[in-house]
Structure formats: structure tokens, C-alpha cells
Amino acid sequence: MLFLVAALLLFGVLLGTAAHLPVPVTLLAAAAVVLWLVVFFVRERRHTGEGASR
Numbered sequence: 001m002l003f004l005v006a007a008l009l010l011f012g013v014l015l016g017t018a019a020h021l022p023v024p025v026t027l028l029a030a031a032a033v034v035l036w037l038v039v040f041f042v043r044e045r046r047h048t049g050e051g052a053s054r
Helices: 002-020 023-053
Strands: none
Touching: none
């Protein structure tokens, strides 16, 4: 329950910040987050693939 409250609080802070930023800055920040998630996904996928083949 505490995790849910913290997640909603963080979500509200992030949305509040994005509402006050210009659209190009918000899109650039979103692109940076997406790029980081893709890199993380690829690294995890590689790591999982190596462990499964042994």
C-alpha cells in the first residue's frame, strides 16, 4: 500500500513538472527515458539469453 502511495505521489510530481515545461523539452525528456528503457531491455535480454544457453 505504501508503495502505491509513493508511486502515485511520484507520478503526480512528474506530471506536474511536465505540465509546466515546454512541449519540446518534455518530448526530449520522454525520448531520453525511452532510450534508457530500450538499452536496459536489450542488456537484460542478452544477459538472460546467455544464462539460458548454458
